[in-house]
Amino acid sequence: xxxxxxxxxxxxxxxxxxxxxxxxxxxxxxxxxxxxxxxxxxxxxxxxxxxxxxxxxxxxxxxxxxxxxxxxxxxxxxxxxxxxxxxxxxxxxxxxxxxxxxxxxxxxxxxxxxxxxxxxxxxxxxxxxxxxxxxxxxxxxxxxxxxxxxxxxxxxxxxxxxxxxxxxxxxxxxxxxxxxxxxxxxxxxxxxxxxxxxxxxxxxxxxxxxxxxxxxxxxxxxxxxxxxxxxxxxxxxxxxxxxxxxxxxxxxxxxxxxxxxxxxxxxxxxxxxxxxxxxxxxxxxxxxxxxxxxxxxxxxxxxxxxxxxxxxxxxxxxxxxxxxxxxxxxxxxxxxxxxxxxxxxxxxxxxxxxxxxxxxxxxxxxxxxxxxxxxxxxxxxxxxxxxxxxxxxxxxxxxxxxxxxxxxxxxxxxxxxxxxxxxxxxxxxxxxxxxxxxxxxxxxxxxx
Amino acid sequence: xxxxxxxxxxxxxxxxxxxxxxxxxxxxxxxxxxxxxxxxxxxxxxxxxxxxxxxxxxxxxxxxxxxxxxxxxxxxxxxxxxxxxxxxxxxxxxxxxxxxxxxxxxxxxxxxxxxxxxxxxxxxxxxxxxxxxxxxxxxxxxxxxxxxxxxxxxxxxxxxxxxxxxxxxxxxxxxxxxxxxxxxxxxxxxxxxxxxxxxxxxxxxxxxxxxxxxxxxxxxxxxxxxxxxxxxxxxxxxxxxxxxxxxxxxxxxxxxxxxxxxxxxxxxxxxxxxxxxxxxxxxxxxxxxxxxxxxxxxxxxxxxxxxxxxxxxxxxxxxxxxxxxxxxxxxxxxxxxxxxxxxxxxxxxxxxxxxxxxxxxxxxxxxxxxxxxxxxxxxxxxxxxxxxxxxxxxxxxxxxxxxxxxxxxxxxxxxxxxxxxxxxxxxxxxxxxxxxxxxx
Numbered sequence: 001x002x003x004x005x006x007x008x009x010x011x012x013x014x015x016x017x018x019x020x021x022x023x024x025x026x027x028x029x030x031x032x033x034x035x036x037x038x039x040x041x042x043x044x045x046x047x048x049x050x051x052x053x054x055x056x057x058x059x060x061x062x063x064x065x066x067x068x069x070x071x072x073x074x075x076x077x078x079x080x081x082x083x084x085x086x087x088x089x090x091x092x093x094x095x096x097x098x099x100x101x102x103x104x105x106x107x108x109x110x111x112x113x114x115x116x117x118x119x120x121x122x123x124x125x126x127x128x129x130x131x132x133x134x135x136x137x138x139x140x141x142x143x144x145x146x147x148x149x150x151x152x153x154x155x156x157x158x159x160x161x162x163x164x165x166x167x168x169x170x171x172x173x174x175x176x177x178x179x180x181x182x183x184x185x186x187x188x189x190x191x192x193x194x195x196x197x198x199x200x201x202x203x204x205x206x207x208x209x210x211x212x213x214x215x216x217x218x219x220x221x222x223x224x225x226x227x228x229x230x231x232x233x234x235x236x237x238x239x240x241x242x243x244x245x246x247x248x249x250x251x252x253x254x255x256x257x258x259x260x261x262x263x264x265x266x267x268x269x270x271x272x273x274x275x276x277x278x279x280x281x282x283x284x285x286x287x288x289x290x291x292x293x294x295x296x297x298x299x300x301x302x303x304x305x306x307x308x309x310x311x312x313x314x315x316x317x318x319x320x321x322x323x324x325x326x327x328x329x330x331x332x333x334x335x336x337x338x339x340x341x342x343x344x345x346x347x348x349x350x351x352x353x354x355x356x357x358x359x360x361x362x363x364x365x366x367x368x369x370x371x372x373x374x375x376x377x378x379x380x381x382x383x384x385x386x387x388x389x390x391x392x393x394x395x396x397x398x399x400x401x402x403x404x405x406x407x408x409x410x411x412x413x414x415x416x417x418x419x420x421x422x423x424x425x426x427x428x429x430x431x432x433x434x435x436x437x438x439x440x441x442x443x444x445x446x447x448x
Numbered sequence: 449x450x451x452x453x454x455x456x457x458x459x460x461x462x463x464x465x466x467x468x469x470x471x472x473x474x475x476x477x478x479x480x481x482x483x484x485x486x487x488x489x490x491x492x493x494x495x496x497x498x499x500x501x502x503x504x505x506x507x508x509x510x511x512x513x514x515x516x517x518x519x520x521x522x523x524x525x526x527x528x529x530x531x532x533x534x535x536x537x538x539x540x541x542x543x544x545x546x547x548x549x550x551x552x553x554x555x556x557x558x559x560x561x562x563x564x565x566x567x568x569x570x571x572x573x574x575x576x577x578x579x580x581x582x583x584x585x586x587x588x589x590x591x592x593x594x595x596x597x598x599x600x601x602x603x604x605x606x607x608x609x610x611x612x613x614x615x616x617x618x619x620x621x622x623x624x625x626x627x628x629x630x631x632x633x634x635x636x637x638x639x640x641x642x643x644x645x646x647x648x649x650x651x652x653x654x655x656x657x658x659x660x661x662x663x664x665x666x667x668x669x670x671x672x673x674x675x676x677x678x679x680x681x682x683x684x685x686x687x688x689x690x691x692x693x694x695x696x697x698x699x700x701x702x703x704x705x706x707x708x709x710x711x712x713x714x715x716x717x718x719x720x721x722x723x724x725x726x727x728x729x730x731x732x733x734x735x736x737x738x739x740x741x742x743x744x745x746x747x748x749x750x751x752x753x754x755x756x757x758x759x760x761x762x763x764x765x766x767x768x769x770x771x772x773x774x775x776x777x778x779x780x781x782x783x784x785x786x787x788x789x790x791x792x793x794x795x796x797x798x799x800x801x802x803x804x805x806x807x808x809x810x811x812x813x814x815x816x817x818x819x820x821x822x823x824x825x826x827x828x829x830x831x832x833x834x835x836x837x838x839x840x841x842x843x844x845x846x847x848x849x850x851x852x853x854x855x856x857x858x859x860x861x862x863x864x865x866x867x868x869x870x871x872x873x874x875x876x877x878x879x880x881x882x883x884x885x886x887x888x
Contacts, residue, residue, distance in 0.1 A: 268767060268798060322827075323714075326875050333884035348799060350872070354829050355800045357872025364876070368885035382799030427795070427802025428809065430771055436778045440813040443782020 003049040003287055004304030004335065004342070008328075012309040012345075013280045014244070015044060024281055027243055028216050028290070032075050035201075036208035043209070047287035051301045054227040057210075057289030059146040062224040064214035065291075069139050071211045072131045073204065077124045084121020085190060085197060087114075093191075094118055094183040122185050125197060127173045132204060133160050140207070156203050159196060164188050213290060222291035225282075225299060230341065232300045233257045233374060235283075239295030242278040249415035250295070251275060259398035261370045263387055264380040266402035267424040271415040272380045273309055275402060276345050279378060280307050283343050302376070306332050307345035322353045329365065341374035349381050362386040363393075370394040387421040409433060451495040451732055452749025452785070456773070460754035460790075461725045464492055472726055475689050476735070478661050480519050481526045483646060484653030491654070495732035499672035499746045505734030506669040508593045513659035519652065520583045521576065526649075529576040532569030533642055536635050544632040552624055567627055573634060578614045580649065581605045594655075597648045604641045608633070658735065667736035670727075671743045675786055678702050680728075680744040680821060687723040688730070688738035694860035695740070698724060704843050706815040708832050709825040710867040711847030716860040717825045718754060720847065721790050724823060725752050728788055745786075747821075751777045752790035767798040774810060781817050789814070791824045800828060807831040815839050832866040854878055 010016055017023025025044050031037045048054050092114055136157055140147045147153040159165050168185075171177070177185075189197055216222070220243070228234065234256040241248035249271070255262065266272045282292045286299055308328050332344055349365065350358040362379075363386045369377045373396070381387075390397055401422040405412045410433075411426050431437065458464050465471040466489070473492050479485050496502045538544040554560035584602050592598065613630065634642065661667070667688070673679070679702075684695035694716075698707075711717050727737040731744055753773050777789055794810070795803040808831050811824055818841065826832070835842055846867035849856045854874065876882065 268802065322872065323875065326879055326881070329876075330879045330881050330884070333881045337884045351796075351799055353800075353872040354827050355804060356830070358800050360873050361876055364873070364882060365885075368882055372885070382801050425799070425802050425805075427767065427798050428805045430768065431774075431806055431810065434771055434775050436771070436775050437809060437813050439775070439778045439782050440817065443778075443784065444816055446782075446784070 003047040004306075004340065005047065005284075006306065006331075009280075009305055009307045012307040013277055013284055015281075015284065016041075022244060024243065024285070027220075028213055030216065031205075031208045031212045032071050032073065033078050033205055033208050034075070035078070035205040036212065039205055040209050040212075043288055043290075047284060047305075048289060049287065049301055049303050051227040051229055054287065054289040054301060056146070056150075058224045058227070058291075060150070061210050061214050061217065061289070061291065063144075063146050064139070064211050065218050065224075067139055067142075067145075068218070069211045069214060071208055072135055073128060073208075077128050078201065078204075080117075080120050080124035081128060081197075081201065084118060084124070085194065085201075087117070087190070088194075090191075092118065094179070094186040118186060118190075119182060122177075122182060122189060123173070125189055126168050126171050126185075128204070129160065129165060129168045129200070130173050132156075132200065133169055135207070136160070152203060156200060159200065164193060165196065165200075217291035220293070222293055223296060224291050225286040225294075225297035227286070227289075228298055228300045230301050230374075233260070235297075235299045235376060237279070237282060237292075237294055237297045237299070240278055240282045240297070241293050242274055243281060243293035245274070248274075248278070248293075251278070251415075251417045253279065253400075253417065255376050255398065257373055258396050260373055260376050261366065261394070261397040262376075262378040263366065263390060263397050263399045263421070264378060264401065265382065265384055265387065265399075265422050265424075266380070267404045267411065267413075267422075267426050268430075269411070270402040270404050270413050270424065272402055273347055274415070275417070276307070276309060276347055276378055276380065280305065280309075280343075280345050302343050303340040304335060304342040305344075306335065306342060307347075308332075309345065309347040322350070325350060336372055336375060342376075344369070344375065344377045346377070346379045349379055350383075355383075359383050359386055363389050366390055366397070367393055370396055382425060384421050384423045451497045452751075452780075452787070453495070453729065454751065457725070457750055457752045460752040461722055461729065463726065463729060464489075470689055472689060472730070476658060476661060478657040479653050480521060480523050480657065481530075481650055481653045483530070483650035484657070487650050487654050488658075491733055491735075495729060496734060497732065497746055497748060499674050502670075502672040502732065502734045502746065504593070506672075506736075508655050509659050509662065509734070509736060510669055511593050512655045513663055515587070516663070517583075517586065517656055518660065519656045520579050525572070525576055525579075528569065528572045530646060532566075532573050533635065533639070533646065535569075536639070537566070537631055539636065541632050541636075544636060545628055548624075548628045548631060566631060567622065570627060570630055570634070571622075574614050574630075577605060577608070577645075580645070594648075594651070597651070601645050601648055604638070604645055607641075608638065662736035665736075665738070667738055668740060668742070669734075670731035670737050670739070672731070672734075673743060673745045675746050677745045678705075678786075678819060680742075682724075682727065682737075682739045682742040682744075684740035685723060685727055685742070686738045687719055688726060690719070693719075693723070693738070696720060696723075696860075696862045700821045702818050703841055705818050705820065706811070706822040706824065706839075706842045708811065708835060708842050708844050708866075709823060709846065710827070710829050710832055710844075711825075712849040712856065712858075712867065714856070715847035715849055715858050715867070717847055718792055719860075720862070721752070721754065721792055721823050721825060725750060725788070725790050747788055748785040749780075750788040750790070751780065752792075753777070753794075754790065754792040767795065767802070770795055770798075778814070781814065781820055785820075787820045789820055789822045789824075791822070794824055794826055796827070804828050804831050808834055811835060811842075812839055815842055829866050829868075836866075 013024065015024050017026060025041065029037055029040060031040055140153055141157060160169065236254045238252045239250040241250040264272055282294055282297065283305055285292045286297060335342055350361050362381055362383050366379055367390065387399060399419065399421050400417050401420055403414055403418055403422060404424040404426065405414065409429060411429060462468065462470060463472045465473060466477065477485060477488060479488055537547045551560065551563035551566065555563035580601065584598055587598055679700065681699040683697055685698050686693035686695040709717055727739055727742065728750060730737050731742060781787060795806045807826050807828055812835065814822055832844055836844060844864065844866050845862045846865055848859055848863050848867065850859060
């Protein structure tokens with residue numbers, strides 16, 4: 001089964017970001033090759049929902065990180081090789097015959113660009129095969145490498161030692177080659193064994209991605225999560241933080257069958273949204289088998305992730321904010337009703353309606369969520385009265401809050417999770433700090 | 449001091465912008481000439497804040513509406529004349545002579561088109577000016593509010609000896625020297641006079657087209673009063689851009705300077721507020737308004753806060769963006785200006801509880817500025833109940849929802865009081881969310 005998520009979630013978590021803006025993807029998007037970047041993006045589009053596949057990918061990346069693997073190819077080689085391979089015109093085959101005098105002369109005046117490209121392409125492929133052989137021998141297939149059990153790596157390893165690819169390894173990369181040899185290689189690489197060469201290149205692009213991720217993990221101090229079986233129903237994540245923030249504060253959280261709903265309270269700027277985003281991003285990356293910004297992480301694999309952090313009003317089509325929230329909720333409820341186990345984040349549930357409705361709706365919806373034991377929910381709200389009722393009704397809700405410490409009239413935030421419910425609010429403090437009410441009062445007196 | 453309406457207000461009310469769909473400018477842009485359009489744009493950019501000037505302008509519209517005239521040119525005719533008059537052959541007779549002779553020579557020699565263009569432009573212009581004259585004669589009554597301007601145009605046209613010119617221009621074989629002489633007359637000697645004539649016709653274009661629009665749409669003219677009177681009443685006020693818009697009465701006075709508006713989510717709160725803002729703005733331009741009757745004391749400006757943009761790039765939350773907007777308005781209000789203030793869904797960017805406290809405190813403080821008029825809407829109906837206890841100058845109004853079984857319908861008619869329509873749970877039930885969650 002595929003891992004389900006949607007565009008809104010990816011926007012909330014800033015997975016892809018807007019053109020040219022920083023995003024979670026851009027943290028990792030440092031591959032040497034363009035095709036590597038494409039594969040990376042596909043991985044971001046399609047997280048995994050299978051513990052085995054996740055752990056396998058984590059194993060490979062973490063191994064590459066420990067051995068400090070370096071991608072030995074230059075991107076230029078691939079440009080030349082690909083340009084060469086994509087030219088499938090039979091008429092451009094190199095000829096083995098001795099050129100006529102006329103041709104020799106015209107080649108002397110201006111060498112055919114086509115021919116030059118072909119010769120460069122052949123040389124680039126020879127060089128790539130050499131480098132790959134070295135990479136396999138020195139890193140990928142060392143004893144202890146998880147890639148020893150990877151069918152594709154084994155397959156590629158075999159390819160390199162069987163003819164005709166093995167012939168390339170006997171060539172010296174920088175040597176000048178005769179017309180006859182070049183012509184033979186041309187037919188082999190570009191026509192008879194074209195697919196094999198592409199397969200090798202694709203393998204290298206994947207390795208580009210893994211090596212890049214491993215390097216980013218090492219540079220940023222990300223750790224490798226451990227995927228648990230679905231049935232375990234638990235998430236334990238220690239010291240996680242927002243990977244895009246500098247000096248981000250770390251938090252620790254555990255969810256399980258007895259605490260699959262996190263009821264989060266806290267003042268406006270206490271960091272609820274950031275906390276939720278950090279948690280969401282960690283879960284998203286973990287399901288891709290990628291390193292996460294945390295100290296330690298274990299998680300049961302889920303079937304999808306849905307977040308609602310900055311819900312856009314769709315005023316253009318006449319839907320109000322409240323209605324947009326309801327529709328979003330309906331979408332999530334539908335997913336849940338198919339029996340999927342999903343990870344749900346809902347920031348400031350029902351803020352688009354009046355106090356009483358928000359109170360009733362929060363209780364009704366949270367209670368219903370709490371019955372979905374296999375799924376995990378993080379819900380933030382200011383309706384603390386709802387929390388009191390929920391405490392009595394459901395045993396599996398974990399109440400957490402982000403505190404505010406008042407220093408005189410200036411609020412300070414610890415950004416560190418504490419257990420319980422808080423009624424910290426300071427909408428009025430912000431208004432008072434801006435001096436709006438005094439302004440109006442003073443203005444009034446002056447006019448009088 | 450000019451009338452104040454900042455960028456956000458103009459955008460909230462969608463007032464300006466030729467290239468914006470459904471902008472109020474486009475609604476009124478039925479002018480025939482490019483110069484008229486520019487003039488209309490200037491009027492939209494600069495509403496008036498002097499009650500006599502406002503009444504003066506609306507009187508002109510009214511006059512033309514009563515006359516039921518139509519502008520005597522098509523856009524093409526007029527622009528040919530503009531184009532011709534904006535060009536020039538030379539600053540004095542010899543220069544015109546030489547330049548035109550050169551063109552004639554090229555015409556004969558290589559069939560260059562410039563000479564023919566001059567000749568054609570000349571003929572068009574003469575017939576267009578003739579049209580002007582016939583048209584002006586229709587407006588000869590001395591009570592015309594543009595009497596002086598029109599007299600000026602008339603004198604110029606008489607000075608040109610137009611009749612003689614136009615008879616001659618019928619003759620297709622115009623001798624070269626005649627062309628040169630008339631060209632020199634129109635484009636060099638009379639240039640500035642004719643530019644003034646064009647300008648006056650741009651004005652006529654605007655007045656006539658707006659008056660025509662007012663007639664077909666059933667708009668009326670608001671009566672402006674001096675600032676001190678501090679009242680505003682409108683009968684059957686509606687949105688000018690919406691067909692079959694529902695009309696509502698509005699009234700403000702010194703002792704009732706705030707409307708506190710509630711209603712369900714789709715009951716029409718924003719539309720009502722926009723209708724009010726737009727008509728208030730149009731009234732200050734001296735333009736026809738979408739109301740049966742309207743009387744208003746002139747104000748210094750208008751501030752609205754209907755769609756506050758989040759400035760998340762600058763790190764502001766929606767709530768903080770709203771607070772800053774409120775602060776800006778508070779500064780303006782407390783500096784003693786007479787303003788109209790529209791706040792839609794005040795503090796919707798925060799949780800319901802903060803919104804409740806903030807709405808209560810801010811609304812009460814604002815309402816004490818009796819020289820300003822306010823419309824404030826919110827979904828926090830609980831705040832209205834509390835305000836009712838303390839402020840007698842706040843008028844509570846709501847837009848009702850009538851439930852037709854489980855389907856809400858809306859009347860868009862204002863009712864006194866606070867909405868008791870709480871459909872939150874009903875919408876959740878209609879969408880069947882709790883049932884969906886109940887399934888395993």
